[in-house]
Amino acid sequence: MITRREFNRLAALTAATAVANARAQQAPAPAANVPVGDGITWDKAPCRFCGTGCHVRVGVKNGRVVAIEGDQLADVNKGLLCVKGYHVGLALYGKDRLTQPLLRRNGVLEPISWEEAIETIAQRIMAAPEKFAIYGSGQWTIPEGYAANKFIKGGLSNNHIDPNARLCMASAVTGYLSVFGVDEPAGCYDDLDKCDVLIMWGNNMAEMHPVLFSRVIDRRTKGEKVTLIDVGTRRTRTSEFCDHYIEFKPHSDLAIMNGIAHLLIEKGGMNAEFVARFCNFRKAPKDPAATPTAPLMGDAMTFDEYRAALSPYTPEQVEKLSGVPASTIKMLADLFANKDLRITSTWCMGFNQHSRGTNANRLCHGIHLLSGHFGRPGDAPTSLTGQPSASGTAREVGTLCHFLPGGRMILNAEHRKESERLWNLPEGRIHPKIGHHTMLMWEKFCTSADKGGDIQTLWVQVTNPGQSLPNLNKVFKPKAALPDKFLIVSEVYRTATTELADLVLPSSMWVEKNGMYGNSERRTQQWFRMVKPPGEARDDCWQMLAVARRLHDLGHLGMKDKDGKFLFTFKNDKGEEVPVWEWPRYYEINVDKSLFEEYRAFTRYKHKDLAPYNEYVKARGLRWPVVQQSDGTWRETKFRFSEFDDPYVKKGAKIQFYHSTTKDDKAQIWFAPAEKAAEEPDVEFPFWLCTGRVLEHWHTGTMTRRIPQLHAAMPHAYVEMHPEDARGKGFANGETIVVKTRRGDLKLPVWYDGRGHPPRGTIFIPFFDERMLCNELTLGDIDPISKEPDYKKCAATVMRAAVNP
Amino acid sequence: MLTAGLLLSLNQNAPIAELTFRLAEHPAFSPGSKQGMWLPVVMEASDDAESRELHDWIAAQPGVAFVDVVHVNFDETPTAST
Ligand code: SF4
Numbered sequence: 068m069i070t071r072r073e074f075n076r077l078a079a080l081t082a083a084t085a086v087a088n089a090r091a092q093q094a095p096a097p098a099a100n101v102p103v104g105d106g107i108t109w110d111k112a113p114c115r116f117c118g119t120g121c122h123v124r125v126g127v128k129n130g131r132v133v134a135i136e137g138d139q140l141a142d143v144n145k146g147l148l149c150v151k152g153y154h155v156g157l158a159l160y161g162k163d164r165l166t167q168p169l170l171r172r173n174g175v176l177e178p179i180s181w182e183e184a185i186e187t188i189a190q191r192i193m194a195a196p197e198k199f200a201i202y203g204s205g206q207w208t209i210p211e212g213y214a215a216n217k218f219i220k221g222g223l224s225n226n227h228i229d230p231n232a233r234l235c236m237a238s239a240v241t242g243y244l245s246v247f248g249v250d251e252p253a254g255c256y257d258d259l260d261k262c263d264v265l266i267m268w269g270n271n272m273a274e275m276h277p278v279l280f281s282r283v284i285d286r287r288t289k290g291e292k293v294t295l296i297d298v299g300t301r302r303t304r305t306s307e308f309c310d311h312y313i314e315f316k317p318h319s320d321l322a323i324m325n326g327i328a329h330l331l332i333e334k335g336g337m338n339a340e341f342v343a344r345f346c347n348f349r350k351a352p353k354d355p356a357a358t359p360t361a362p363l364m365g366d367a368m369t370f371d372e373y374r375a376a377l378s379p380y381t382p383e384q385v386e387k388l389s390g391v392p393a394s395t396i397k398m399l400a401d402l403f404a405n406k407d408l409r410i411t412s413t414w415c416m417g418f419n420q421h422s423r424g425t426n427a428n429r430l431c432h433g434i435h436l437l438s439g440h441f442g443r444p445g446d447a448p449t450s451l452t453g454q455p456s457a458s459g460t461a462r463e464v465g466t467l468c469h470f471l472p473g474g475r476m477i478l479n480a481e482h483r484k485e486s487e488r489l490w491n492l493p494e495g496r497i498h499p500k501i502g503h504h505t506m507l508m509w510e511k512f513c514t515s516a517d518k519g520g521d522i523q524t525l526w527v528q529v530t531n532p533g534q535s536l537p538n539l540n541k542v543f544k545p546k547a548a549l550p551d552k553f554l555i556v557s558e559v560y561r562t563a564t565t566e567l568a569d570l571v572l573p574s575s576m577w578v579e580k581n582g583m584y585g586n587s588e589r590r591t592q593q594w595f596r597m598v599k600p601p602g603e604a605r606d607d608c609w610q611m612l613a614v615a616r617r618l619h620d621l622g623h624l625g626m627k628d629k630d631g632k633f634l635f636t637f638k639n640d641k642g643e644e645v646p647v648w649e650w651p652r653y654y655e656i657n658v659d660k661s662l663f664e665e666y667r668a669f670t671r672y673k674h675k676d677l678a679p680y681n682e683y684v685k686a687r688g689l690r691w692p693v694v695q696q697s698d699g700t701w702r703e704t705k706f707r708f709s710e711f712d713d714p715y716v717k718k719g720a721k722i723q724f725y726h727s728t729t730k731d732d733k734a735q736i737w738f739a740p741a742e743k744a745a746e747e748p749d750v751e752f753p754f755w756l757c758t759g760r761v762l763e764h765w766h767t768g769t770m771t772r773r774i775p776q777l778h779a780a781m782p783h784a785y786v787e788m789h790p791e792d793a794r795g796k797g798f799a800n801g802e803t804i805v806v807k808t809r810r811g812d813l814k815l816p817v818w819y820d821g822r823g824h825p826p827r828g829t830i831f832i833p834f835f836d837e838r839m840l841c842n843e844l845t846l847g848d849i850d851p852i853s854k855e856p857d858y859k860k861c862a863a864t865v866m867r868a869a870v871n872p
Numbered sequence: 873m874l875t876a877g878l879l880l881s882l883n884q885n886a887p888i889a890e891l892t893f894r895l896a897e898h899p900a901f902s903p904g905s906k907q908g909m910w911l912p913v914v915m916e917a918s919d920d921a922e923s924r925e926l927h928d929w930i931a932a933q934p935g936v937a938f939v940d941v942v943h944v945n946f947d948e949t950p951t952a953s954t
Contacts, residue, residue, distance in 0.1 A: 072873070075945045076902065076914050079877030082943035083912030084904045086879050091908030126945070136877075136943040146942050147879065150927070153944040281881070284938045288881040288909045780924040 082136050086146035089139070090285065111138055111687065112594035113584050114152045115577040116765040118205075118452030119143065119276045120586025121152050122687045125578055127597050132156035132578065141687040143256060143590065149277035151765055154774045158577070159598070161773030165558055165565075165573035166602025176571060181603065181650070185610075187570060189617035191524040191553055192223070196623070198523040200227035200508050203466050204530035205236070205457030208582035209591070210662035211608040212460035214635065215528070216472060218615050221490045222625040222634050226477055226502030227522065229468045231530040232454065232461030233505035234537075237853035238419040239450040240462055242428020245349070245363045245852075246436075246735050248726035249474060249673050250462050253707040254411070254447030255588040255690055259283050261445030262411035264402055266296045268431060269320065269417015269859075273305040274762040276415075276451055284308065296399075298323070299417065300757060300859075301787075301831055302824035311395075314826055317755045317860045319389035321423060322741035324430035326385035326396045327403060329377040331437050336404025338439025342736070345722050346436050348373040349735040355851075359478045362852045364728055365737065376738045388741055403438040409445030410435070415453060416759065420859050425852040426739035433736045442709045442722045452587040453766070459585015459592075463675060463691075464666065468502030473669030477501045489668050491628040504854040506847065509536055512552055513545040526555040528607045529574070533563035534767040534837050537847025537856045540811050543567070557607050562769050563837045574607050575600035576770075581659040583683065589675075589690045589704075593683035596654070608662075609653050616648035637661045673726060674715050744860045745848035748828065752808060752862035754792075755829045758841045759859075761822070768835035783816070784836035788865070789827045790819040796865060806830065808863045811843035817865075830863060873916060874923050877943035878930065880911040886935025894933065900926050912942075 107126040114121045122141030126134030135156045139146035168184035169176035179187075192199045201219055203212060207230065219228045243250045259265065259282050272280040286293050295309040298320070306312040315323055331337045349365035350372075358364075368376070382393030402408060412435065418427040432448050440446040452458055465472045475482035483497040490496075503511055503522065509532065514520030536542050546552055546567050556568040559576045579600040583593045600606075612635050619626035619633050626634055639645050639656050647653050660680040670677045676692040678701040683689060689703040694714045696702050706712040708722055716723040724734045748755055763781040764771040771777045786806050788798070798804055798817045806813050815832065825831050832841040846861035882888065888906060895901040895913060900922075904912035913930070917923035931939045 072875075072916075075873075075875040076916070078945065079875050079914045079943045080902065080904050080912060081877075083877035083879050083914070084907070086940075086942050087904070087907040087910035087912045090879075090910045134943070134945040137941070147940040148942070148944075150941065153876065153941040154946070157946060278940070281938055281940050285881055288883070288937055290884065 078134075082139075082146070085139055086137070089145065107134055110595060110597055112578050112597070113455060113586070113592040113688070114148070115155050115158060115455060115770070116151050117276060118454055118457055118587045119278050120455060120584065120588070120590055120592060120688065121148055121278050122592070123148060123152060123155060125156065125597055130598055132159060132598060138687060143586070143688070144278045147278050147281055150763060150780075151771060151777065152278070154777055155577070157774040158770035159579065161560055163560055164601045164604070165560060165571060166604055167573060168603070169571040171569045176568070181605070184570060184572060185613045185617050188526070188555060188614050189621060192614070192618060193621055193623060195523055196223045196625070197225055198521055199223065199225060200503065200512070200522045200525045202505070202508060202525060202527045202530065202532060203228065203230040203461075204528060205230055205232040205452065205454030205461045206529040207456060207460045207466070207607065208659070209456060209459050209464055209585060209666070210583060210659040211528070211611070212456075212464040212466045213472065213662050213666045214608050214611050216464055216466050217490060217634060218611055220471065220497055221486070221492055222615060222618075224496055224498045224625055226468050226498055226500065227508060228466055228502060229505045229508055230461040230466045231505070231532065231535060232457040233467065233855060234420070234535060235416060235453045235855075236419060236450070236457045236461065237467070237855040238421065238424025238428055238850050241363060241425040241853040242432060242450075245365065245425065245728065245737065246429055246432040247708070247724050248728040251458060251589055252447065252449040252587070253441070253709075254449050255705050256282070257705055258411045258445050258447045258449060260286065261409055262293065263408045263445065264294045264296065264410045266298060266410065266412045267305060268298050268412060268414040269300065270413050270415045270451065271299070271303040271305045271759070272413060272451075273308060274303065275453070275760055277762065279451070280305065301826070301829060304762070304822065311398075313391055313395055315389040315391050317757070317829070318423075318744040319741060320418070320427055321430055321739060322380060322385050322388040323391060323396065324434055325377055325380040325741060326382055327400045327434050328430070328437055329380040330382065330397060330400035331403055331434065332374050332377065334400065334404065336400060337437050338406065341439035341441075342437060345724065345733055346736050347729050347731070347733045348738070350376070350738045365735070368738065373736070373738050403434055403440060406439065409443060410440045411445060412448045413451055415451045417859065419450070419855060420857055422745050422848045422850050422857040423739070423742060424850040424855050424857075426737070429737035430739055432734070436734055436736050442706070444706060450587070455586065456584035458587060458589065459583065463585055463670070468504050471497070472666060473671070473675060474673035475669070485672075486669070490634070491630065493629040496625070506542065506849055506854060506856060509542040513542055513549065515549055516551065520549075520552075523551065524553045524555070526557070527564060528557040531562045531564050531767040531769055533566060534840060534842065535834065537842050537845040537858055538810055539840060539842045542847070557610055559604070560769050560773065562767065563840065572610055573602065573604040574610070575604050579604070580606045581657060583659060583663060586688070590688035591677060591683060591691060592688035593680070605650055606653065608658060609647070609650060612658075613648045613650075745857070746846050746861045748862045752864045753828070754863045754865065756806070756808060756844060756861050756863035757825070757829060757831045757859045758834050758845060759831065761833045761835060764833070764835035766835065767837065772835065781835075784833050784839040784841065785816050785818040785821070786865070787821060787823050787825050787831040788817055788819050789825055789829070792827055793817055793819045797867070803868045805866050805868050806832065806844060806863055807866065808844040808846070808861055810846065813839060813841060813844055814868050815839045830865065873918060875945045876915045876941055878913045878915055879940045879942050880913060880930070880936050881938040881940070882909045882911060883935050883937045884909070888935065891933055891935050895930075901930065
């Protein structure tokens with residue numbers, strides 16, 4: 068008889084051998100014949116963590132997740148997982164899961180019933196619906212985000228809803244919108260399999276999107292030549308694998324990209340035919356306030372004006388601005404000038420969390436367009452997301468304060484009208500004014516009402532702003548001294564945010580509920596509930612629907628459509644209405660499916676067509692637009708705007724930017740000048756402070772710090788320094804020091820010659836550790852267009868802990 | 873006990889025989905049969921710290937370009953709180 072240990076070993080070896088075999092044969096991995104038995108049942112789900120969107124097979128036994136396996140049928144990861152992914156099942160089982168609603172009374176969170184919790188929220192909203200806000204997440208599932216969006220915009224006529232994706236992806240959104248007229252990448256992960264050159268712009272892919280990085284390393288293992296280039300401000304694990312590590316002075320990335328564009332034009336590397344046929348030139352508008360869309364539209368400029376604007380960015384001048392040798396700028400320009408190469412650019416927070424993040428995105432698209440490195444597999448500028456559904460939920464569902472679902476805008480009367488029609492609302496229900504974006508929302512919440520703080524009640528779901536907002540002492544901590552403000556937090560564990568919460572709602576997580584995510588490459592993914600949540604924890608979506616229903620019963624007119632029906636009316640297969648706001652009946656039907664089918668009707672306007680729910684049940688995700696074929700099957704699109712793959716491109720057009728902002732099917736090449744950062748090192752604060760992530764922990768560490776293996780591997784935060792800077796200060800490796808900025812100070816151990824290697828004059832702190840909140844130090848200066856804060860650059864100083872206790 | 877199925881991507885000039893021997897000798901690893909430049913390996917770790925140490929150890933072996941994880945069983949792994 069096979070022992071349990073032998074069984075586990077056999078299962079592990081079978082799975083690994085199947086993937087090895089598939090790689091050796093360069094074929095998709097077949098489903099491994101993992102031995103069956105031992106009472107484990109398996110089902111598919113996307114990983115809970117990053118925006119790569121790997122698929123896992125989840126093994127469940129006795130109502131508990133006991134095994135995880137990379138899904139060999141998944142295109143994204145072909146059976147592989149990173150260290151976080153293979154521990155994802157343990158994220159459910161931290162000992163301190165929240166299991167009961169908790170209400171703060173006399174400063175203490177005390178257990179209450181769900182009825183009391185829902186009533187409390189409904190009464191707060193009834194009292195002042197216009198002073199209520201929702202702060203959501205790129206970890207919301209698509210149906211969760213859709214329900215919240217409909218509830219507040221369509222039900223409460225209030226647009227104060229924004230997701231944490233404002234803190235990570237907003238600049239990519241404004242980049243895509245202003246260049247292509249529509250959000251999200253044209254290419255996909257297949258580009259990584261085809262490119263000759265991969266340039267990672269401020270993107271530590273080896274740690275942040277490790278499975279994608281492995282996909283590229285795999286090509287090298289097969290003997291293929293692929294040149295890897297890391298352009299960054301700190302040497303990382305990614306740099307170690309690269310052919311070129313190009314280190315630049317913080318905030319000078321715009322100068323580098325202008326330098327490349329300048330050389331492309333002056334040295335004949337521009338693809339004149341591509342540019343003439345498919346591109347226009349734009350610059351910042353003279354009057355950004357002229358119309359709400361002026362910053363995204365910009366002003367037209369001629370090619371000669373564009374060329375003249377770039378003329379100061381000679382390689383020598385760029386070297387002065389960026390510290391990158393002129394010869395390296397020329398090397399980069401030569402690569403782009405080579406039409407035989409296929410070049411993929413990737414970026415993530417390095418470009419986005421940047422007070423000129425929109426411009427950084429625009430310029431990167433610009434050098435691809437100018438050189439014609441666009442539209443062929445392997446030739447693509449592609450942003451990566453940090454959260455599993457930053458694209459699917461925050462961007463596509465439109466849970467930002469200025470969006471409606473499917474790429475529609477609040478400020479556009481036609482878009483409001485159409486959304487009202489799709490939601491069956493009376494005309495004029497959707498408020499025409501955009502809501503507060505994240506930073507404004509939290510500032511207003513943390514300001515007393517008499518001083519203009521117009522948000523009184525704020526409901527946070529699936530995110531941890533008490534740790535992830537920048538400049539916490541300004542935009543989060545003041546809440547503690549404002550007793551009339553009411554903070555509701557739906558969470559799975561206690562966090563830095565629940566510390567100030569007035570009401571805490573215990574939530575189901577990941578495979579404890581049905582869900583759908585949308586990853587970085589436009590891939591929509593689906594999974595079913597596999598295990599039950601602990602105690603009284605309930606789904607976030609149910610919480611929203613239960614509050615909506617209570618408001619309906621209290622007589623809030625917004626909770627009814629124009630026919631007087633409740634906004635969230637769902638029927639079973641027999642056509643009978645099911646009161647899903649009653650928790651015992653919530654899973655009587657598939658609420659996700661009902662919400663998703665309703666949402667689908669919104670998706671065609673911007674050609675982000677989604678297939679019916681059941682298609683996603685069968686697939687390991689599908690990349691939109693997903694278009695039905697004449698034989699009734701559904702086909703995904705890998706390469707948008709390219710005739711060979713995108714069904715919406717006109718025959719003979721070759722490439723067609725069919726949502727062009729200039730309505731001529733052309734993309735926009737922007738000029739944007741290099742500018743100084745909002746705060747730069749000086750005598751008092753002589754270091755650049757950069758913050759970021761580490762391989763083992765995902766975002767604020769709420770889940771991964773509860774996974775023993777990951778916690779043991781990276782138990783606490785640290786400050787990375789260059790060894791000479793540290794030794795110059797007399798710091799021993801591991802010594803606790805103080806890092807100070809104009810906004811706060813923080814004690815933490817110094818680490819040099821460790822994992823990352825910042826250059827002299829730069830320090831780095833990861834943000835995963837709630838006991839060492841680096842966001843008490845960050846500046847949070849925002850990009851004027853995307854409103855995304857800069858977490859990568861501010862001025863800091865360091866000192867011995869003993870002299871500054 | 874944590875049991876993981878690892879996939880080692882090997883360098884072109886990896887000393888394959890030596891590597892396989894070293895893994896076979898190690899009580900925590902059981903190598904499978906090499907497929908092209910990929911070697912499947914089973915890893916068993918008794919506790920949290922060991923799992924990480926073993927991962928780092930195998931990644932540092934001459935000839936190993938990258939370590940991916942394909943499968944993990946943790947049904948007897950303890951849970952933690954922070
Ligand atoms: S790369 Fe991201 S999605 Fe894939 S397993 Fe790791 S954390 Fe999960």
